[in-house]
Amino acid sequence: MPEETVADYVIIGAEVGMARKALLGDQIVDAGTKDAIPLDVEFIGRLMVELSRRGPENVTALQRAAHEAQVKAAMMLQPLTTTSTAPPLTPAEKEAILEATRVEIRFEQREDKNAGGPGAEVNTRILVVPADRTLGLKQDELEMLAEAPGFQPPLSYELDHALMVSFFANRLEQLIASFHPDPVAGWTEALKTALLTHLRAWIADQTLPVNAAGEPALEDARALILSSPVRSFHRSVGIYATNMCR
C-alpha cells in the first residue's frame, strides 16, 4: 500500500449536530449562537428545495453568491484516517483547506423546446463527479469486506439507522405478535406482552439521543428529525448532495 504524505479527507456537509457555523439573519456566525440556524446538511437540503422552486431566473448573482457562502460554511472536513500512514491534518490545516474551498451552485434545467406546442421537454441532469481519493477510497475499504448479508448499508449514518429502526418498529411488533405459541412450550400471552414492552423500550433507547444523565434529549435536532418527515427529507437531500464520498 503506497505511503501517502498528505492525510486523506473529504469535504462534506456537516451532519446535524456537528455544524461549525450558523445563520443569524443573513450573518454567518459561530454555531451555538442564540437563535441562529445551524448550517448543516438539513440547511443545505432545505435551501436546495427552496432554490429549486424559485428557479434560476429568480435568483440574482448576489443571492447566489450569498447562498454559496452559506453552503461553504455548512461544510466540514472529515479525515479518512483509519488506514492512513500520513500524520493527521492539524486544526490549522483543516481550517485552511475549508477556507480555500469553493462552492458552486448550479441549476438543472427543464426546458420546453417547443414552447406552447407539442414536443418533448428537455431535461438537463448534472452528474456531479467528486475529486479523486474520495469515492474511490470508500470503495477500496468496502472491497475488503466479506460478501454476505449484514453489512452496514454504505452511505448510511447514525441518524439513518435510528430512522430505520423507528420505521421498522411496526414490523418488529408484528414479528413478536405473530409468534405462535405451539410447538414452543412455555410461551404465554404474558411473555408476549412483556416482550412487546421490552421492544418498545429498546426502540426508544436505540433511537433517541440522551443527555449525560440518560434523559431523552427531546429538543435535540436529531430527536426532532425522528418526528419530522420534512426535516428528515431536507437532511437526506443535503447528505446526498454533499456526502456521496463518505
Added chain:
Amino acid sequence: MAGEMRILGLQIRPQGRAPTPEAGKVTLALLSSTDVDWRKTCLARVAGLPAGYTYLAQLMGHDMGSSISLAGIPYQEGNARRHAGRPTRYNLIENPLTLETIYGPGPSMLGHVFNPATRLFRLPPRAILSRVFPPDTKGESGIRALYDERNRDTLMLHELAASWMVFHNLCARQLIAAGWGVGREGEVYAHCRRHAVRVWHGIIRKDLLPRLVHPDLMAAPPPGGRALDETTVLHGLMRACHALPLSSYDLGLSGSHNLEHLMSQGYAPSVAEKSWQIDWQRMFGGTPFLLTGISASLSAKLSVLASTAHGNMGLVAQQDVATATQVGALSLRADEVQKVAQALPKTWAERVTPQALATRFQADFPTCPVRITAEELSHAPLFLPLMIEAQLFGSRGGFGPLGSALLRGAIETTLGRVILAEEDSGPVALPTPETMLDLLTIARERNL
C-alpha cells in the same frame, strides 16, 4: 508487603469474607436500575469530576490488570498448585503500572505493534488512533497495531492509549535527532520506555489520584500496613469506577453522541473511530454536562452494552457482581478492609461503619429505588459500600474516605513495586508532561 512473593500474574485468592449471593442480588438490583430520576439525583450530588478522568482511570485500571480465569493459562497450573489456597485467576498484565497495557512485551515480540527494525510504534506522528493494516484476504479483519484490545472500549480510551504510543515515538525521534542514531535503537527504546513510565507515574500521582482520592486522605501520609490483595483491588475496588461513564458525551465539533455509539463493537473500526474526535480541553476542563462522579448508580446505557475484547459481557453490573462473588474479592466486613476503616481519621471512622452508611444513605436519599441494609452492605461486593460512601462523603466526584484510603494504598503499593533503572539524562531533555491533558497536547502538536 514483606514476605509476599508475587509469581508474575498469579492472583492469590483472598481468604474468606467474600460477598454473599443474597447481598449480590441487592447490589445488582440497585446498580442495574434504569431509573433515570435516580441517576439524575446521584449525578446532581456528585458531579464534580471532569469526564476525561473516567477514561484515564480506566487506562490505569487496564494497566493494573487484565484478570482472567487460570483455566485460560494452563501452563501456570504447576505454580498455582504450590500456593496454599490454589489461585484461580491470572493477571495478563504481569507487571502492573509499567504501561504494559501499551507496550506489551515490547518490540522484539510484537512485530505488528512495533516496527522491529526501528523499534518505534507503528503509527504516524500526531496520530489520533492506532492504525489498522488492511487484510491481505478479502473478508478477513485487518491487523490493528494495538497491544491491548481493551483499550479500544471507547473512542475516549482509544485516543488516550494512542497518545502514549505517539508520545513514545516523539521522545525516540528527539533522541535520534540528537545523535542516538542507527545501531542504538534498543537503547532509544529502553530510555524512552523508562521515561514514559516515569511520566505515567507522575500523572497517576499528581493528576489522577488527587481527583479520585478525598482531600483528607491525600493530605495524610500514605496508608501503611498491608495493601489489599490484587483480586480485591481489581474486582472489588476499581469496579466502583463503573459509575463514572455518562450516558452521552458532547465531543465538541464532532457533536453529541450516546455512549453506545462511542463504544467499539467487534474488531473492525467503529463508526466513532472513523468519524469523530474528542475535544480533550472539554473532557478535562470541567465543561458543564461533562462532569461526573462516583455514586451508587450506573448509566442505563451500561445495562445494554456488550462486547469488548473479552467477548459479550451483557449487563456490566451483572458481570461485576458475579465476578466479585466468584473470585472471592473481599467485602466490607473483611479484616483487611476493617483495619483500614478503623485507621481513618476519627471523624471518618465512625461514619463509614456499615450501620452508619446505611442509615445516612437512607436518610439523605429516600428516593433510592432499592433499600440497602447495613447487613447487606457488609456482605455485598466491596464496590457497593464504596459507591454509597462516595455519594455521601466523596469530594468533587471522587471516592469517600475509606475508598480513598484503599485506592491510595493499592496504587502506592503497586507503584512502589516498580523499580526503574536510574534515569540518565541522555543527549536531550525529553518532554515531561505532568497532566494527561498536557501529554495529549504534546502528542497532537509536535511533528515528530
